[in-house]
Amino acid sequence: MEPYIHKIHYYETDKMGITHHSNYVRFMEEARTDYLEKQGYGYTKFESEGITSPVLAVECHYHRSTTFDDEICITVAVEQYTGVKVTFRYTMTDEKSDKPLFTGKTEHCFIDKNGSPVIVRKKYPLLDALLKSLAAKDGEPV
Amino acid sequence: MEPYIHKIHYYETDKMGITHHSNYVRFMEEARTDYLEKQGYGYTKFESEGITSPVLAVECHYHRSTTFDDEICITVAVEQYTGVKVTFRYTMTDEKSDKPLFTGKTEHCFIDKNGSPVIVRKKYPLLDALLKSLAAKDGEPV
Amino acid sequence: MEPYIHKIHYYETDKMGITHHSNYVRFMEEARTDYLEKQGYGYTKFESEGITSPVLAVECHYHRSTTFDDEICITVAVEQYTGVKVTFRYTMTDEKSDKPLFTGKTEHCFIDKNGSPVIVRKKYPLLDALLKSLAAKDGEPV
Amino acid sequence: MEPYIHKIHYYETDKMGITHHSNYVRFMEEARTDYLEKQGYGYTKFESEGITSPVLAVECHYHRSTTFDDEICITVAVEQYTGVKVTFRYTMTDEKSDKPLFTGKTEHCFIDKNGSPVIVRKKYPLLDALLKSLAAKDGEPV
Numbered sequence: 035m036e037p038y039i040h041k042i043h044y045y046e047t048d049k050m051g052i053t054h055h056s057n058y059v060r061f062m063e064e065a066r067t068d069y070l071e072k073q074g075y076g077y078t079k080f081e082s083e084g085i086t087s088p089v090l091a092v093e094c095h096y097h098r099s100t101t102f103d104d105e106i107c108i109t110v111a112v113e114q115y116t117g118v119k120v121t122f123r124y125t126m127t128d129e130k131s132d133k134p135l136f137t138g139k140t141e142h143c144f145i146d147k148n149g150s151p152v153i154v155r156k157k158y159p160l161l162d163a164l165l166k167s168l169a170a171k172d173g174e175p176v
Numbered sequence: 177m178e179p180y181i182h183k184i185h186y187y188e189t190d191k192m193g194i195t196h197h198s199n200y201v202r203f204m205e206e207a208r209t210d211y212l213e214k215q216g217y218g219y220t221k222f223e224s225e226g227i228t229s230p231v232l233a234v235e236c237h238y239h240r241s242t243t244f245d246d247e248i249c250i251t252v253a254v255e256q257y258t259g260v261k262v263t264f265r266y267t268m269t270d271e272k273s274d275k276p277l278f279t280g281k282t283e284h285c286f287i288d289k290n291g292s293p294v295i296v297r298k299k300y301p302l303l304d305a306l307l308k309s310l311a312a313k314d315g316e317p318v
Numbered sequence: 319m320e321p322y323i324h325k326i327h328y329y330e331t332d333k334m335g336i337t338h339h340s341n342y343v344r345f346m347e348e349a350r351t352d353y354l355e356k357q358g359y360g361y362t363k364f365e366s367e368g369i370t371s372p373v374l375a376v377e378c379h380y381h382r383s384t385t386f387d388d389e390i391c392i393t394v395a396v397e398q399y400t401g402v403k404v405t406f407r408y409t410m411t412d413e414k415s416d417k418p419l420f421t422g423k424t425e426h427c428f429i430d431k432n433g434s435p436v437i438v439r440k441k442y443p444l445l446d447a448l449l450k451s452l453a454a455k456d457g458e459p460v
Numbered sequence: 461m462e463p464y465i466h467k468i469h470y471y472e473t474d475k476m477g478i479t480h481h482s483n484y485v486r487f488m489e490e491a492r493t494d495y496l497e498k499q500g501y502g503y504t505k506f507e508s509e510g511i512t513s514p515v516l517a518v519e520c521h522y523h524r525s526t527t528f529d530d531e532i533c534i535t536v537a538v539e540q541y542t543g544v545k546v547t548f549r550y551t552m553t554d555e556k557s558d559k560p561l562f563t564g565k566t567e568h569c570f571i572d573k574n575g576s577p578v579i580v581r582k583k584y585p586l587l588d589a590l591l592k593s594l595a596a597k598d599g600e601p602v
Contacts, residue, residue, distance in 0.1 A: 198341075
């Protein structure tokens with residue numbers, strides 16, 4: 035699958051001259067959205083089924099700084115899926131030099147329109163099958 | 177009325193070493209929210225009446241740059257109110273030196289839960305009276 | 319010239335369910351950066367010559383709201399160039415429906431590394447010629 | 461020490477109606493800056509000594525969502541200090557209900573103007589003593 039590319043915008047830099055560290059959490063969201071879309075289970079599908087997927091935890095490891103105009107290459111994988119929660123893993127490298135920039139994780143649950151937790155394993159067989167198969171391919175054992 | 181104070185955060189600066197110009201649109205929103213709250217017509221009241229107030233236009237004039245840790249003093253006034261639309265005027269000065277930093281305007285309409293335009297003059301007498309009186313005090317003739 | 323495309327990210331939406339209005343100032347910056355790059359006078363060239371181009375004024379007119387996943391098509395033109403200041407004009411339309419979304423302007427001066435104003439007409443003949451020709455093509459008379 | 465208060469701005473919310481999770485990384489920065497200032501070692505002092513403190517890692521645990529107008533109470537502590545790196549720990553609670561909202565950590569190193577790592581233990585005795593004493597009070601053994 036094609037990795038997601040994010041080109042750093044001027045407004046994403048800070049006084050230190052580098053991309054502000056908070057923005058990488060946003061880049062992970064961009065890449066995750068794109069990844070699920072490409073898997074055939076994009077946001078519109080989530081929405082039409084009345085579920086959203088709030089973030090429970092985030093982990094960021096910054097290896098090299100970036101700055102305006104740099105192109106970041108982001109790959110996404112499903113690290114773990116329990117039937118109720120899913121963890122994504124992200125690897126960012128510099129598009130030109132291929133040097134490692136960042137690794138991170140985000141953990142999510144699923145909730146319905148009333149904010150109640152959704153057991154994907156029981157209620158959403160298609161999403162369940164997809165996440166299971168992605169975790170089997172790239173993930174770590176639960 | 178007490179002006180609203182915004183202290184510049186590190187993440188609001190950019191590679192040029194100054195506060196990124198897009199953030200002033202956010203500072204205007206912060207100050208407007210605070211201003212309406214202090215006038216007794218805060219966001220909760222708007223929401224309980226089922227109206228929101230989208231932005232139609234923004235105008236920004238940057239006089240002096242600011243940077244991390246600077247404190248910006250923001251005053252808000254109602255520039256114009258037509259019974260349907262309202263324009264706010266903002267003046268930002270440096271808290272320490274009192275030097276002018278920024279002047280701006282935002283123009284708003286009002287919509288109900290279905291996204292239909294609301295004629296405040298007809299439907300919301302209290303809000304209408306408030307905006308009229310604020311415009312009479314600080315504003316320019318329609 | 320190819321227009322610049324910005325796809326709305328989830329983090330750019332707000333509680334109203336639409337793209338927060340402050341983000342359009344950032345979209346204008348993205349499109350302007352891309353435009354100058356395509357004209358052969360990108361940020362790297364500016365930087366190598368020791369000049370930056372702070373924003374003096376911004377104008378935004380919001381015609382239709384957008385939301386997550388919408389693709390915005392942005393065209394940029396030089397509205398006016400005085401030899402010292404330049405004004406860009408932006409038109410945003412919906413990529414799918416071609417409906418008008420937003421029009422805006424940004425006005426800029428140029429400063430050197432010490433923050434002193436730069437008279438482009440006198441000091442930077444190449445940039446001067448470029449801005450003159452762009453203004454002649456798309457702009458309004460000074 | 462007084463905890464740091466952050467009131468959620470409208471532009472910090474997203475389409476889900478809650479504060480976007482990326483903003484908590486910014487709230488941690490706000491609180492850390494305020495904390496070091498109150499300890500007598502604020503950003504100006506760092507800058508005058510020619511050191512900056514980039515972020516190496518971030519950890520976020522979201523317990524309850526927040527939304528516009530909520531006030532978040534943030535306490536900061538030094539979790540660990542090695543003489544070269546420092547880890548801060550953050551606890552966010554709801555100002556009104558005192559309910560837990562978020563816990564997080566940020567890990568930092570120190571670099572000089574050339575981007576070279578700084579061994580605080582050897583070069584900056586005052587900062588070293590401060591971080592040691594804060595870690596002794598609130599932190600965990602290295």
